Every structure is written in structure tokens, then in C-alpha cells.
Amino acid sequence: MRDWAIKTLGASGEFDVLPTIGSKELVAWLPTILEAKTVLYPKVAYPTYLVGSIIHGSEAIAVDIDAKTWPKSDLAWINSPSNPTGRVHSETELAAVISYARENNSLVISDECYISFPARGPAPVSILKLAAGNNKNLIAVHSMSKRSNLAGYRAGLIVGDPEVISQIREVRKHAGMMVPLPIQRAMTVALADEVHVSEQAERYASRRKLLSSALIKAGFKIDFSDAGLYIWCTRGGDCWDAVSWLADLGILATPGIFYGEAGSQHIRIAMTASDSQISDAADRILKNI
Numbered sequence: 001m002r003d004w005a006i007k008t009l010g011a012s013g014e015f016d017v018l019p020t021i022g023s024k025e026l027v028a029w030l031p032t033i034l035e036a037k038t039v040l041y042p043k044v045a046y047p048t049y050l051v052g053s054i055i056h057g058s059e060a061i062a063v064d065i066d067a068k069t070w071p072k073s074d075l076a077w078i079n080s081p082s083n084p085t086g087r088v089h090s091e092t093e094l095a096a097v098i099s100y101a102r103e104n105n106s107l108v109i110s111d112e113c114y115i116s117f118p119a120r121g122p123a124p125v126s127i128l129k130l131a132a133g134n135n136k137n138l139i140a141v142h143s144m145s146k147r148s149n150l151a152g153y154r155a156g157l158i159v160g161d162p163e164v165i166s167q168i169r170e171v172r173k174h175a176g177m178m179v180p181l182p183i184q185r186a187m188t189v190a191l192a193d194e195v196h197v198s199e200q201a202e203r204y205a206s207r208r209k210l211l212s213s214a215l216i217k218a219g220f221k222i223d224f225s226d227a228g229l230y231i232w233c234t235r236g237g238d239c240w241d242a243v244s245w246l247a248d249l250g251i252l253a254t255p256g257i258f259y260g261e262a263g264s265q266h267i268r269i270a271m272t273a274s275d276s277q278i279s280d281a282a283d284r285i286l287k288n289i
Contacts (some may be wrong), residue, residue: 001019001158001159001187001188001191002015004191005017005128006272007128008194009112009128009129009140009159010126010128010129010132011126011128012132013131013132013133013135014135014151014162015031015128015135015160016159016160016161016162016165017165017168017182018169018195019058019155019156019157019167020157020158020177020179021038021100021154021156021177021179021186022143022154022155022156023111023113023122023142023145023156025177026141027049027077027111028051028052029050029052029055030075030109030168031052031055031057031058031075031119032052033167033171033172033278034074034075034164034167034168035056036046036056036058036073036107037058037074038058038059038061038062038074039052039058039059039070039074039075039076039077040060040061040070040075040076041053041060041061041063041064041080042064042065042077042079043260043263044085044256044259044260044263045062045077045079045082045260046111046259048267058075059138060072063076065089065093066101067093067096067099070100072106073104073106074107075106075107075108076101076107076108076109077109077111078097078108078109078111078127079111079123080110081109081114081115081124081226081227081232082114082228083111083113083114083228083231083249084218084254084256084259084268085230086119086126086224086225086226086231087117087224087225087226088124088226088227089124089125090096090122091125093181094103094130095126095130097110098114098130098138100129101136101138102134102136102137102193105137107138107161108127108137108138108139109139109141110122110126110127110141111141111289112126112127112142113143113145113147113156115142115143115227116146116147116160116200116201116227117146117201117204117227118227119204119225119227119228120225120227121160121192121206123157124227126140126239127140128140128159128160131196136161136247137164138160139158139159139163140159140160140234141156142156142157142159143155143156144156144157144187144190144275146229147190148196148197148256149233150187150226152184152188153183153187155179155183155184164243168247184258188267189228203241203275204229207271207278208225208231210279210282211271211278211282213282214281214282214285214286215231217286217289218286218288218289219289220234220235220236220242221233223238223266231268232266232268232269233266233267234256234266234267237263237264237265238264239256239257239258239263239264239266240255240257243255243267246267246285249281249284249285249288250267251269251281251284253267253269254267254268254269254270255267256268
């Protein structure tokens, strides 16, 4: 796992690696494990960032991308590429996040679960690569569910500041949050192979192209969607209207309001169905314009 972090993420300097029971449980329990009183999370975001804060009773503050505007916190989440928007942080934005962590002595957790699937523009970069060997107060989160389609295995890992990971490990081992050895060995095998990841990235790119084209012809505007497994789009009206229109065609989409008030006019469409199902969905859209 360390070799993968060095080769693929560009991690250097002193860092540690810890397997987790998928990434969702880590996200949900990290504020509790680290006793974070104040937690920052993106205004449009994976709901579990907020849920984890609620579980612990932390003060949760939704923030914009620009870390220069953030208040001081105990823990700050970033998500690049983003779920649901597919937005990718630029290197300048990541550098500002690193500066925030160092200047405020705040822990930054970078959720990078979708980093293996670029769609357009510059490829996503791990925050650990830009840290240039100084990983203090920086943790990257990765998920085998996304990278290698191992959702049922509940396999993830964190990489970064060895002192913070030591603190997390100490709590998790006493709480029974250990990843079974057979799962760890399966993770090691998967991490050693990049061929299947490249093949899957090509599949997602093909599905994205097909489905995006149909959505645009149907009057949708694609926003961000620069990487990851989703298309983030809008018709300019209430998200539920778009969800209902697609539902009438037998196509399921997630209302953007689920990810925060700022997503109320967007929907998220996943590209995790089969190629034939994606093709069928595109055909249904085009036939009902």
C-alpha cells in the first residue's frame, strides 16, 4: 500500500497508511475519533461529511472552495474529484488548502476516492503530491469500491500524517474497526494492478460521452463533471422537476438538494450501470425530446 501511495499519489516524506472498512465508515466516525469540535465541509457535498459531524455533535460549517475564506477549524473536508459535481481542485486551490492546514494547525482530510477517473481538463492530483514531503495535518482518503469495483469488500485506506494516523489507529483497534487480513491481501493485489483501472476509466469516459450528448440535446447543461463517476447537470429549474422527467422515462437520477441547498437546481446521474443500460437510457432521452 505504501508503494502504491508513492507511485500513484506521489506521496513522499514521512507518511503512514491505514486500511479502513471502506471509506464511508471512516468519514462518518472521524470527527468522533479525533474529537473535532468544528468541522468544515463543501457547500455541495457527499452527505456523510455532515452526518459524521452530527454524530459527534461537532459544529458543522459549509464552505466554498477557496480555502483563503475558511474559518479556523479542527477538521476540514475537501473532495476532489467531487461527489456529486465531478469538480476537480486546481493545483492552486490545493496549495491554498495546504497553506490553510499549516497556518491554522487544522487537519485537512482530502477525499480522493474518484481520482482514478478523469474526464476532461487537467487530471486530478492528490494533495499529498503537492505537499512535497511535508504531510503534517494532511490525510488522503481512497476507496477500493470506486477504484477497483470492490464495493462489497468494504475496503479503503488513508494515507498521510503519521502522527494523526497513529491516533486514528489507536482508537480504531480498540473499537474493533479492523480490516480482515484476507481483505487487506485482496487490496494489495488490486493496488498493484493499474490495467483494470485504466480499462474502467475508458468505460466511464465512453458512457459519459454518450449520456452527456443525449442530455445536452434534451436541454440540460452539464456543469463541472471533470472526473469521477457522475454527470452533474441542470435544466435551470427545480431539481425535482428534472428527476421526475427522467423517472417517467424509467431513468433514476439523484436530486441535487440531497447534497446541499446549493445543489437545488441540479441532478446527479451515475454512470455505474452497464454499457447497454447507459445506451438504452440515452436512447430513451433522445426519443422523448
